[in-house]
Amino acid sequence: MYTVSKGDTLWSIAASKLRDGNRWRDIAQLNDLADADDIRAGQTLKLPKK
Numbered sequence: 661m662y663t664v665s666k667g668d669t670l671w672s673i674a675a676s677k678l679r680d681g682n683r684w685r686d687i688a689q690l691n692d693l694a695d696a697d698d699i700r701a702g703q704t705l706k707l708p709k710k
Contacts, residue, residue, distance in 0.1 A: 666701040
């Protein structure tokens with residue numbers, strides 16, 4: 661699990677936590693996000709296994 665901070669993007673989360681920014685799609689799919697830009701500070705996201 662990851663709590664979104666102000667300024668985060670799915671790409672930046674994937675790059676920092678999964679070591680591959682291209683895995684942002686995996687995060688979007690796992691969390692049923694229709695719009696990858698629709699994340700908010702304080703929101704909790706599930707992260708895929710590394």
